[in-house]
Amino acid sequence: MSKPFTPKVVTANALLEGDVIYLTEADTWSRKIGEAEVIEDAAHGDLRLLLAQSQPDQVVGAYLADVQITDDGPQPTHFREEFRTRGPSNYAHGKQVELS
Amino acid sequence: MYHYSDFDRDFLRERNAQFRAQVERRIDGSLTEDEFKPLRLMNGLYLQLHAYMLRVAIPYGTLNSMQMTTLADIADKWDKGYGHFTTRQNIQYNWPKLRDVPDMLDALGEVGMHAIQTSGNTIRNVTADHFAGAAADEIEDPRPVAELLRQWSTDHPEFQFLPRKFKIAVTGAPNDRAVTKAHDIGLRMVTKDGDAGFEVIVGGGLGRTPMVGKTLREFLPKADLLPYVEAIVSVYNLLGRRDNKYKARIKITVHENGLETIRDLVEDRFVLIQPEFSGVDQDWLAKIEAQFKAPEFIESSVAQFKATYHEDPVFRSWADTNLTAHRNPDYAIVSISLKAQGQTPGDATSDQMREMAKIAQEYGHDELRISHEQNVILPHVHKSHLPAIHARLKEHGLATANIGLISDIIACPGMDYCALATARSIPVAQQIATRFDELKLEHDIGALKIKISGCINACGHHHVGHIGILGLDRAGVENYQITLGGDGTETAAIGERAGPGFAYDEIVPAIERLIYAYLDLREDPDETFLQTYRRLGLAPFKAALYPEVKANAA
Numbered sequence: 001m002s003k004p005f006t007p008k009v010v011t012a013n014a015l016l017e018g019d020v021i022y023l024t025e026a027d028t029w030s031r032k033i034g035e036a037e038v039i040e041d042a043a044h045g046d047l048r049l050l051l052a053q054s055q056p057d058q059v060v061g062a063y064l065a066d067v068q069i070t071d072d073g074p075q076p077t078h079f080r081e082e083f084r085t086r087g088p089s090n091y092a093h094g095k096q097v098e099l100s
Numbered sequence: 101m102y103h104y105s106d107f108d109r110d111f112l113r114e115r116n117a118q119f120r121a122q123v124e125r126r127i128d129g130s131l132t133e134d135e136f137k138p139l140r141l142m143n144g145l146y147l148q149l150h151a152y153m154l155r156v157a158i159p160y161g162t163l164n165s166m167q168m169t170t171l172a173d174i175a176d177k178w179d180k181g182y183g184h185f186t187t188r189q190n191i192q193y194n195w196p197k198l199r200d201v202p203d204m205l206d207a208l209g210e211v212g213m214h215a216i217q218t219s220g221n222t223i224r225n226v227t228a229d230h231f232a233g234a235a236a237d238e239i240e241d242p243r244p245v246a247e248l249l250r251q252w253s254t255d256h257p258e259f260q261f262l263p264r265k266f267k268i269a270v271t272g273a274p275n276d277r278a279v280t281k282a283h284d285i286g287l288r289m290v291t292k293d294g295d296a297g298f299e300v301i302v303g304g305g306l307g308r309t310p311m312v313g314k315t316l317r318e319f320l321p322k323a324d325l326l327p328y329v330e331a332i333v334s335v336y337n338l339l340g341r342r343d344n345k346y347k348a349r350i351k352i353t354v355h356e357n358g359l360e361t362i363r364d365l366v367e368d369r370f371v372l373i374q375p376e377f378s379g380v381d382q383d384w385l386a387k388i389e390a391q392f393k394a395p396e397f398i399e400s401s402v403a404q405f406k407a408t409y410h411e412d413p414v415f416r417s418w419a420d421t422n423l424t425a426h427r428n429p430d431y432a433i434v435s436i437s438l439k440a441q442g443q444t445p446g447d448a449t450s451d452q453m454r455e456m457a458k459i460a461q462e463y464g465h466d467e468l469r470i471s472h473e474q475n476v477i478l479p480h481v482h483k484s485h486l487p488a489i490h491a492r493l494k495e496h497g498l499a500t501a502n503i504g505l506i507s508d509i510i511a512c513p514g515m516d517y518c519a520l521a522t523a524r525s526i527p528v529a530q531q532i533a534t535r536f537d538e539l540k541l542e543h544d545i546g547a548l549k550i551k552i553s554g555c556i557n558a559c560g561h562h563h564v565g566h567i568g569i570l571g572l573d574r575a576g577v578e579n580y581q582i583t584l585g586g587d588g589t590e591t592a593a594i595g596e597r598a599g600p601g602f603a604y605d606e607i608v609p610a611i612e613r614l615i616y617a618y619l620d621l622r623e624d625p626d627e628t629f630l631q632t633y634r635r636l637g638l639a640p641f642k643a644a645l646y647p648e649v650k651a652n653a654a
Contacts, residue, residue, distance in 0.1 A: 015127070017151070
């Protein structure tokens with residue numbers, strides 16, 4: 001039996017800035033994970049990933065990342081994805097200052 | 101130091117123009133990412149966790165003040181006002197934008213610098229002893245040979261698609277400060293009948309399969325160096341595995357085929373290609389050597405230095421830890437620590453870079469070095485200038501007196517920046533340094549090298565740390581493995597794994613237990629951590645690291 005599908009978001013880096021970005025329901029890209037579309041089944045996930053990969057002029061390295069659903073919308077489950085939502089821990093650089 | 105010729109400048113201009121066009125074609129959609137990626141990597145441009153990263157080569161770690169100032173200007177203009185010096189004598193910018201990178205490369209080109217072959221399966225930046233040309237224990241300055249290798253390997257058509265990356269390190273001194281035994285090729289200068297030549301070491305490397313390099317040739321005459329190195333790389337190019345990325349480095353080629361087989365193949369190849377060199381490499385080397393003439397040392401009284409040393413305890417402490425013997429007894433080699441406790445190892449702000457450049461220009465014969473231990477060196481300083489230099493460094497947060505001590509930690513960028521990392525390394529380094537500073541134990545502990553990598557690829561050289569720390573992802577949680585007894589010098593050894601790893605909030609207390617155990621176990625304050633470890637082995641340190649296991653067994 002295959003593992004049950006866990007909720008996911010499509011994430012990538014922006015081509016020009018390199019920023020971490022997330023695919024929204026409106027087919028746009030957001031810098032905030034909370035605005036990402038939550039994908040609940042594998043087939044839909046494949047479609048959304050294909051859409052992301054068909055935009056090489058905007059994004060690089062799109063993939064599906066696991067999330068948990070919270071009151072603030074989708075949030076990462078793995079520490080690597082958590083770091084990607086905010087930036088490095090040694091300086092106040094990246095999203096942790098740019099998004100606030 | 102080496103100054104670019106018209107040929108070098110033209111080559112770089114053309115190459116940068118090509119890359120500029122490649123970036124434009126990527127942005128306008130003519131190139132896919134799959135097509136663009138190998139092109140950007142050939143020019144040192146990575147895509148990391150939060151942004152692009154540009155890795156700029158500092159060949160054999162040598163810079164002049166103008167180059168250092170340019171690095172500072174680039175940090176201000178196109179990045180966030182700082183740079184990160186790496187364990188391979190490179191500098192990395194963590195926040196460049198894709199559109200700006202061609203301008204950054206042009207700015208570097210203006211001062212004879214580039215980012216070529218700082219990535220990809222090619223011969224990477226050739227590294228060297230950071231005290232080269234200055235150290236009291238040196239046979240000869242190894243940098244002319246390193247520069248010859250740089251010119252030969254740059255854009256070498258045969259070696260642009262090797263099975264895997266290829267790293268060469270050179271040292272001119274018997275005390276190995278260039279970790280030559282952990283490189284694909286390590287060149288250690290030795291003498292035979294009064295002539296300088298090289299012990300050629302091959303197949304060293306860290307990463308997922310750490311190995312100490314093996315001696316391929318006990319003594320290679322200097323004149324044979326380039327054809328011999330070319331013979332090694334071409335044998336590897338044919339024999340190295342391309343079916344499995346993890347078995348593609350030359351250390352595996354040597355391990356699987358045996359040193360004897362490799363030696364026979366290299367010697368055969370060497371005999372074949374040597375005549376083709378026809379001495380042209382030696383003409384080049386002679387021209388390069390002429391550019392590496394020692395500076396004209398000044399003669400002046402060192403009385404002021406001696407007086408300050410006796411009167412000022414802060415200066416004395418700094419002088420005791422951060423100075424190394426120069427071959428001119430009135431001179432000193434100054435190591436500027438980029439490891440202020442609590443700061444990111446290897447990072448310098450643009451202001452700090454400019455200040456170091458100014459000091460080098462005013463007092464240091466215009467030379468700076470970057471060490472693989474992520475510090476900056478002023479290789480030639482007359483002792484009379486040391487008090488003034490120390491005062492200037494202090495004003496800019498650069499006078500930390502900790503070279504070779506517990507807070508002089510090597511750390512890779514880890515998961516704070518790197519896309520390959522499995523855990524963070526920078527905050528672990530910051531916390532260890534801060535903790536032992538609070539305990540005021542640093543100087544009592546003495547010589548100790550802690551090296552931290554945030555993944556198995558070992559950019560932080562953890563295998564050759566007296567204490568090595570490897571950050572891993574264990575079931576979705578950061579976990580840190582400790583290795584003990586590693587050594588990156590001429591007595592190279594791979595550290596031994598101490599046991600199960602520690603969680604992020606357990607790693608600093610674990611290191612603290614280890615250090616207290618050492619302080620109890622050492623025979624006297626002169627016995628270093630590594631010496632104590634070699635005398636007693638793993639057992640007593642293991643007991644200190646895992647007290648609960650000991651308690652359960654009792």
